[in-house]
Amino acid sequence: MKFIGFIVVCLTGVLLLYGTGEFPDWGDPNSPASVHLSNDYIEKAVEQTQVPNLVTAVLADYRGFDTMFETAVIFCAGLACFLLLRDFSPKKERFYRHTPTGVILHIKDSKKVLKTGKEFEHMAKEWVPSDLIIKTICRILIPFIQIYALYVVAHGDFSPGGGFPGGVIFGSSLILLAISYDLKTLVRRIKEKVIGIYAALGVLIYVGIAAICMPMGGNFLDYSALAPLVPGDPHHVRALGMLGVEIGVGIAVTAVMAIIYINIVSEGRHDEGL
Amino acid sequence: MHWPIDLIVLTFVIFCAIAAISVKDLLGTAILFGAYSFMMCLLWAVMGAVDVAFTEASVGAGVSTVFFVAAVFRTSRRTKD
Amino acid sequence: MMDLLPLIVAKYNYWLYVILMMIGLYAMIAKNNLIKKLVGMNIFQTAIILFYVSIGYKRDATIPIIQNAHGGHDAHAAVIHAADYINPLPHVLMLTAIVVSVATFGVAMALAVRVYQRYQTLEEDELRMRLVDIGPEK
Amino acid sequence: MNNYPALIVVAPLLAALFAGLAAWIEERLSYPIALVGLAVSMFSAFKVLMQVIDSGAIQYRMAGWAPPMGIEYRIDLLNAMVLLLVSGIAFLNLIASYKSVDQEINDRAGSFYTIYLLFVTGLLGVTATGDLFNLYVLIEITSLTSYAMVALGDRDRGPLASLNYVFIGVIGASFYLLGVGYLYMQTGSLNMADVANILSGIHGSSTVLVAFILCMIGIWIKMALFPLHVWLPNAYSYSPVAFARIVAPLMTKVMVYVMIRMMITVFGREYIFETLNLADAVVWLATIAIIAGAAMAISQKNLKKMLTYIIVCEIGYMVGGAWMGNQLGMTGAILHILNDALMTFALFLAVGNMVYKLKTVDLIDLKGLFGKMPWTMTGFVLAAFSIIGVPPTCGFFSKWYLILGAFEAGAYHFAAALVISSLLCAVLFFKIFEISFFEPMSKGHGESHASVAIEEAPVSMLVVSGLVSLSLIIAGLYSGTIVNTIILPFLK
Numbered sequence: 001m002k003f004i005g006f007i008v009v010c011l012t013g014v015l016l017l018y019g020t021g022e023f024p025d026w027g028d029p030n031s032p033a034s035v036h037l038s039n040d041y042i043e044k045a046v047e048q049t050q051v052p053n054l055v056t057a058v059l060a061d062y063r064g065f066d067t068m069f070e071t072a073v074i075f076c077a078g079l080a081c082f083l084l085l086r087d088f089s090p091k092k093e094r095f096y097r098h099t100p101t102g103v104i105l106h107i108k109d110s111k112k113v114l115k116t117g118k119e120f121e122h123m124a125k126e127w128v129p130s131d132l133i134i135k136t137i138c139r140i141l142i143p144f145i146q147i148y149a150l151y152v153v154a155h156g157d158f159s160p161g162g163g164f165p166g167g168v169i170f171g172s173s174l175i176l177l178a179i180s181y182d183l184k185t186l187v188r189r190i191k192e193k194v195i196g197i198y199a200a201l202g203v204l205i206y207v208g209i210a211a212i213c214m215p216m217g218g219n220f221l222d223y224s225a226l227a228p229l230v231p232g233d234p235h236h237v238r239a240l241g242m243l244g245v246e247i248g249v250g251i252a253v254t255a256v257m258a259i260i261y262i263n264i265v266s267e268g269r270h271d272e273g274l
Numbered sequence: 275m276h277w278p279i280d281l282i283v284l285t286f287v288i289f290c291a292i293a294a295i296s297v298k299d300l301l302g303t304a305i306l307f308g309a310y311s312f313m314m315c316l317l318w319a320v321m322g323a324v325d326v327a328f329t330e331a332s333v334g335a336g337v338s339t340v341f342f343v344a345a346v347f348r349t350s351r352r353t354k355d
Numbered sequence: 356m357m358d359l360l361p362l363i364v365a366k367y368n369y370w371l372y373v374i375l376m377m378i379g380l381y382a383m384i385a386k387n388n389l390i391k392k393l394v395g396m397n398i399f400q401t402a403i404i405l406f407y408v409s410i411g412y413k414r415d416a417t418i419p420i421i422q423n424a425h426g427g428h429d430a431h432a433a434v435i436h437a438a439d440y441i442n443p444l445p446h447v448l449m450l451t452a453i454v455v456s457v458a459t460f461g462v463a464m465a466l467a468v469r470v471y472q473r474y475q476t477l478e479e480d481e482l483r484m485r486l487v488d489i490g491p492e493k
Numbered sequence: 494m495n496n497y498p499a500l501i502v503v504a505p506l507l508a509a510l511f512a513g514l515a516a517w518i519e520e521r522l523s524y525p526i527a528l529v530g531l532a533v534s535m536f537s538a539f540k541v542l543m544q545v546i547d548s549g550a551i552q553y554r555m556a557g558w559a560p561p562m563g564i565e566y567r568i569d570l571l572n573a574m575v576l577l578l579v580s581g582i583a584f585l586n587l588i589a590s591y592k593s594v595d596q597e598i599n600d601r602a603g604s605f606y607t608i609y610l611l612f613v614t615g616l617l618g619v620t621a622t623g624d625l626f627n628l629y630v631l632i633e634i635t636s637l638t639s640y641a642m643v644a645l646g647d648r649d650r651g652p653l654a655s656l657n658y659v660f661i662g663v664i665g666a667s668f669y670l671l672g673v674g675y676l677y678m679q680t681g682s683l684n685m686a687d688v689a690n691i692l693s694g695i696h697g698s699s700t701v702l703v704a705f706i707l708c709m710i711g712i713w714i715k716m717a718l719f720p721l722h723v724w725l726p727n728a729y730s731y732s733p734v735a736f737a738r739i740v741a742p743l744m745t746k747v748m749v750y751v752m753i754r755m756m757i758t759v760f761g762r763e764y765i766f767e768t769l770n771l772a773d774a775v776v777w778l779a780t781i782a783i784i785a786g787a788a789m790a791i792s793q794k795n796l797k798k799m800l801t802y803i804i805v806c807e808i809g810y811m812v813g814g815a816w817m818g819n820q821l822g823m824t825g826a827i828l829h830i831l832n833d834a835l836m837t838f839a840l841f842l843a844v845g846n847m848v849y850k851l852k853t854v855d856l857i858d859l860k861g862l863f864g865k866m867p868w869t870m871t872g873f874v875l876a877a878f879s880i881i882g883v884p885p886t887c888g889f890f891s892k893w894y895l896i897l898g899a900f901e902a903g904a905y906h907f908a909a910a911l912v913i914s915s916l917l918c919a920v921l922f923f924k925i926f927e928i929s930f931f932e933p934m935s936k937g938h939g940e941s942h943a944s945v946a947i948e949e950a951p952v953s954m955l956v957v958s959g960l961v962s963l964s965l966i967i968a969g970l971y972s973g974t975i976v977n978t979i980i981l982p983f984l985k
Contacts, residue, residue, distance in 0.1 A: 023366065200511075260461040314405065322413075410677060458637060473648075
């Protein structure tokens with residue numbers, strides 16, 4: 001297998017190198033790629049969309065249709081992870097700690113459930129004493145990470161960023177919560193159902209904004225048709241439309257990152273993780 | 275143009291890639307893979323693709339690595355090659 | 356020798372992307388561990404992204420964010436020269452590609468966890484032996 | 494404003510999202526939502542087809558931007574036909590799926606329908622789009638959904654088969670993406686028509702050649718042409734029946750469509766058949782694929798697996814026809830997309846009915862099935878005749894065009910392979926008929942041999958199965974009309 005692999009890889013490499021022979025030089029301003037379409041985008045985008053970050057303008061407007069499906073891909077990944085791993089059956093053995101005494105109970109019967117609350121506390125199998133420093137620092141850090149994520153989403157029109165990185169950052173703040181405390185804390189705070197609904201809702205915001213343009217008399221995704229619905233300067237309607245879809249992307253991505261992480265780390269049981 | 279910087283980072287990228295697939299511990303692979311992604315994102319930032327670099331920094335070096343570690347936690351660190 | 360240097364400077368980026376891609380492809384085909392294969396897959400995909408980003412690069416140009424356009428209205432006045440800004444289109448495409456690759460990566464990790472749950476191993480040769488142990492399929 | 498082209502793709506996507514929401518709130522709602530979404534999509538596809546037949550290709554600008562800058566849908570006769578085919582099959586299969594999803598994936602039906610709709614969205618988008626990169630994103634949607642579904646089917650082998658499918662699928666999609674990158678390097682555009690325009694000036698370029706090879710390898714991996722087919726049999730036979738029924742007839746055919754689209758619209762027949770000299774080699778490859786597919790099919794002991802190898806064989810027909818380099822071959826290939834999708838769908842519907850009752854479909858389990866499930870078996874026989882190529886059914890006509898095309902191009906080996914594989918299919922299906930008709934029911938079911946109780950699948954599944962089997966004959970009888978109104982005007 002290794003030998004065959006090596007041969008295949010070498011063949012592919014030779015083929016690709018052969019193709020680079022006629023490439024224009026790296027960074028050549030006159031290469032076809034830098035001349036044909038990109039000039040149009042660079043020169044017209046600000047005027048047409050009022051968004052100075054060209055990448056966002058192209059991403060959410062000119063090629064917004066791609067981005068819609070990209071969000072659908074993400075949603076699909078979340079759903080796939082849920083379908084593949086989610087396991088609703090209760091785990092066979094469980095550990096509880098009696099809070100006042102610190103005695104640890106190991107229950108092997110899957111039917112017996114202790115009521116957790118003041119007296120008993122659920123415990124992960126590979127439980128480690130919680131670290132005060134890590135917990136405190138993460139507790140301070142998480143709000144700032146989240147604010148930053150919101151900024152990245154909202155300011156995507158003007159600076160690098162946008163719905164996707166913003167959503168990922170927000171999602172990683174949730175993951176940080178799960179790592180620094182434990183998975184139960186995250187799952188208790190944000191119910192699985194809520195995450196699932198948000199994942200679908202985020203994509204729905206995108207597709208919904210795009211679809212409303214059709215009854216308003218425009219093509220699919222044509223934000224300019226939304227002008228009667230939006231208060232303020234009608235020139236900015238495209239920028240506002242983009243902001244709307246970016247928020248949708250952000251919500252969907254946040255939720256999906258949380259879904260994937262929770263399902264992988266707990267093997268779909270949502271009880272204990274890293 | 276900063277082609278020396280570019281070249282150095284590229285060398286690092288290739289080094290990290292080879293190390294990531296040849297190290298005999300999957301947790302090590304995870305970390306090297308994160309380093310690889312980060313170097314890659316540096317490279318893209320040098321090339322002016324700030325949005326791509328930003329996304330890669332949060333995805334490749336961030337969330338992907340976390341997924342990776344989570345999966346290794348639930349499977350095993352052992353690898354034969 | 357003096358002719359070679361400009362050629363290398365002009366093309367080395369493309370060659371290095373080919374090398375990275377070969378590394379990734381080799382790992383996907385020849386490695387025995389499934390997670391290693393996944394790493395190979397990701398290296399393969401990032402190499403392609405590197406290739407696209409290289410296409411977009413333009414000498415003496417800056418990042419594709421139009422300067423002095425924050426005000427909005429007076430932006431029309433300033434003339435925008437296309438040669439000053441890097442081509443944004445490959446960046447857009449690659450944002451999408453990164454998203455697709457992380458989605459695939461997540462699903463693949465979930466699958467790897469499932470495989471491990473069932474067979475307690477991620478090595479391909481051991482998996483093949485386990486499959487023989489299960490016997491013919493139903 | 495005419496928004497039907499967008500609705501074809503957007504309706505299932507919206508339905509998928511609502512079904513996804515409903516899965517969390519009220520699971521029973523997801524099925525009707527899915528039905529409505531696919532019905533709207535099918536209706537729009539029908540409208541668009543009529544419009545295209547009347548007044549030529551439709552262009553629809555996404556977000557209202559003119560083509561090279563924005564993404565456009567360009568729907569011509571070929572597109573419109575495949576769109577109607579995909580949405581129709583998806584809709585019919587959804588009707589048939591209600592019971593089998595209940596049986597197989599009872600607790601997560603809502604999520605199943607969501608994935609199903611996303612898969613259909615992907616297929617429809619791949620078919621409708623006129624943009625090279627958009628095609629890649631949509632291919633990824635179809636792949637990602639299939640990865641999930643394959644892993645859901647067989648508990649033991651599904652995840653592993655799916656993981657191998659992921660590796661191969663990613664290689665295929667990435668090769669395609671690289672090919673698009675090489676094309677973009679040389680042309681600076683991603684719109685198919687625009688790229689074709691620019692390409693006609695730079696046919697000699699080595700970069701274009703590499704781009705072409707990469708795109709083709711990528712698409713071939715996705716469509717499972719013979720040496721690259723290894724992922725298909727496992728992936729399709731391990732997925733849940735409700736999904737296998739749609740992925741088997743549609744996925745590969747849509748990829749064949751993509752290949753034909755790349756050949757005709759993007760690179761152009763001139764480039765492929767005059768500048769490049771690869772056509773003969775590819776026809777040989779297709780010949781080998783046909784023989785190998787048929788030979789592997791005949792050695793299988795499981796009905797599902799056997800049918801998947803028949804798909805591999807049929808891919809060979811279409812690839813060979815498309816690369817024949819003449820009008821007849823291309824006509825045959827396009828007609829075979831339609832016919833093969835219908836035949837495979839009919840076969841898998843019948844298999845689905847069997848699985849619903851029998852659980853396993855090894856050939857030994859089929860003993861006495863004619864007595865037990867007469868209607869299912871009638872549908873199966875019709876579909877089998879069509880695959881073999883018995884005259885009134887549609888399979889005959891496309892094979893006829895393919896053979897004529899092969900003779901015109903002088904590719905006698907391809908014609909011979911076609912005939913041989915038809916014979917092999919005949920042997921294989923008659924073996925099944927023999928087992929299921931003449932051999933008595935296996936013991937252990939606690940029934941006497943004298944009176945075999947008829948135990949049919951639910952009515953919804955039977956009706957769909959019957960309809961599709963009948964459509965095989967109707968499509969056969971109207972082949973001439975289809976060729977004259979859709980395929981020949983398209984190829985002009």
